[in-house]
Amino acid sequence: MIDEASIGAYFEARLGSGARVTRIKRTFPGISRETYLVWTQEGAAEGGYIFRTDSVGGPICPVPLEFEWKVMQHLYPTAVPVAEPLWFDAAAEVANGRPVMVRRLVDGSNDLPGLYDEGAEAAARRQRVALDHAEKLATLHTLDLEAGGFTRFMDVPASPEEAARHDFDLWIGRWQTIRTDPMPLVTEAAYWLEEHLPRNAPRVSVCKGNNGMGEEIWKDDRIVAMSDWELAFAGDPTQDWALSQGMLTLGDPEVTIAHYEDVAGFRLPMENLDFYRVWEVWKAVPTLNNGLRAFLSGEDRRVSRLNLGFGRVKLFEQLLGMMIGKPIDEAAAIVTQWRKSPYRPENAAS
Amino acid sequence: MKPTVQQMIDASQQALRDYVAPTVTDQWAASALRSVDVILSHLLARVAGEGPMLFEDNADLAETLAAASASGLAADGIASRIDDFRTRQSDLSIGYPAVDQLLDLNLVGRTLVDELLVACHARKGAAQADDLHARLRAYLDRHLERERAYFFPVYVGRPV
Incomplete structure (x- = not known):
């Protein structure tokens, strides 16, 4: 698991121009791959990102992260809704040499409360x-x-x-x-x-x-x-x-x-x-x-x-x-x- | 009189369920606890039965593999490994073998079954191949039955 301070420093260095990380949240369960939601203040604007890397020892599923990155990269210009892929780092120092993929955070949820209600x-x-x-x-x-x-x-x-x-x-x-x-x-x-x-x-x-x-x-x-x-x-x-x-x-x-x-x-x-x-x-x-x-x-x-x-x-x-x-x-x-x-x-x- | 390993695992599991699980609010900790609970259920089923199960399974493998040798379908490389397996299985039938030794031998035997299945499918339709295939399938069913309680329904449910 990567400590939040390191992820914060990674984003601030990468985004530059006085960007400041305001909040980081690790998503559950993240067993195959670790995923973090990262919120930033960039001047007057607020930013949101998703940082994804392989778990230590590699992912559960036998497919490299770069493949997922390429799929999203090729889907983004199409009508299929995907988060904007921003960058891929094949051996990121912040992740001790593991690959890292960053995409823009999309406003929404993977949960639909009340969907299984009666009536x-x-x-x-x-x-x-x-x-x-x-x-x-x-x-x-x-x-x-x-x-x-x-x-x-x-x-x-x-x-x-x-x-x-x-x-x-x-x-x-x-x-x-x-x-x-x-x-x-x-x-x-x-x-x-x-x-x-x-x-x-x-x-x-x-x-x-x-x-x-x-x-x-x-x-x-x-x-x-x-x-x-x-x-x-x-x-x-x-x-x-x-x-x-x-x-x-x-x-x-x-x-x-x-x-x-x-x-x-x-x-x-x-x-x-x-x-x-x-x-x-x-x-x-x-x-x-x-x-x-x-x-x-x-x-x-x-x-x-x-x-x-x-x-x-x-x-x-x-x-x-x-x-x-x-x-x-x-x-x-x-x-x-x-x-x-x-x-x-x-x-x-x- | 001392408590059995099963009683000790059961008591540990119960303590985690009764006193630890209700206090855990962090979702990763709760997930880890669920995983530990499943592993303890698995061990509860496996600890007492694994040695005798492997002993029986290895004897079954020896008989099944002997039929493979007799069928003439085992290529030279496989035939000599079957002979080696049967010698080791026979040696482990004397005295009280360690579970790890039985486990290692079982892996060797099942690897041979896997290779023989491939050989049978390559000659599908030939009487000898189909006969051996039926024997191997019957062994697989017995093996699955022997292991069943360790995994089913132990691992059914929320995966993490």
Whole structure:
């Protein structure tokens, strides 16, 4: 963890012209990456920034911070709402050589108080929120990868038919490199999933990865900035709906998807959703297991890293064991049931 | 009579839940405490059972890997490592082995299973490969069942 005085001095030196840091707040939980909100006084004006760096020992997710920086840099000129990326420092002294990314603070919150209240008014509000999210995803999914420069730094599938295969190969490669234990059941699950790879993506899109509730910045029930792009990829837009953190069940799923399709201008092959719901469980294994490496090496012995990188991974292995060999729709139903655990925002009110 | 390790872990966990958790207001401290609580639940399940579980699992691996050797599907490099595994497993069957030794051997055995799965899938459709694959799958199910109580439902719930 970086001390606040060092971050303050870093900003004052970087901004110059008598800028003064007035307040710093570390965001919770920041296990994979540390994020600080920084407020400044710059002459008569007030400024706000977000300072983001890898945790000591590296991030949980096996994707470099520079990738997230590049995604935001290329999204900022588009209609997709993202915070303005300001600078990237590949080896910042203030972070003992860790990479640092700074973006402008957007006025809003990742929380929507009262969203899960009882009554027709709250239900209508939830539907409006779901529709706004659907519009933002559609805007993202219809970007031109080539014209937007995404093909210069993203691994892009050769065609929509290859989208799922491409993501599969990418993550199998990562798993073979980073795994801390052979976990043969995870290997077997990969072979099972490989037999079910969809080949009917409507197009190759920039996808966000984790999205929806808890992942975006909202103001007046609208998304003002889409955040956390570390798991962004080029692939089947249907996959993002498998990672939409309860947005599909926030309102009427058919209404929400119909609105998305109207804005996007293409139909989603909803049968792919079941595959991606299961595939995302598999992907969670390498994503989290990567975090255990710094624990085992002694670089970062935080218990949160241990629980995510080991216990949670073994839990997902158990979950894969419950699904493996079943028809994909049955497996997806198991995931859906499992996801109804109480910490999920959409279940918090019940 | 002395208290068991499980009783000691249980008492520590209860003390944290009853006296420490209600006083914690800092969200990082509360998160760390939740993580410690989960780890204690994991240890409660694992401490007493892990040694016998690994002993049983290693014996199961020895039998499963022997079938792999007999199938002729194990390439030379793998076959000699299977022989080595079975020798070590047999040695550890005499006397009272340390849990760490059982754990190290288990890792070796599961690494071999992982490699054999890849070999089976490469020859999918061949009777010998499919037969060995079925044996390996059955072992994986048994292994998962043996470990289940350490992770499920222990790690279900809020992740941090």
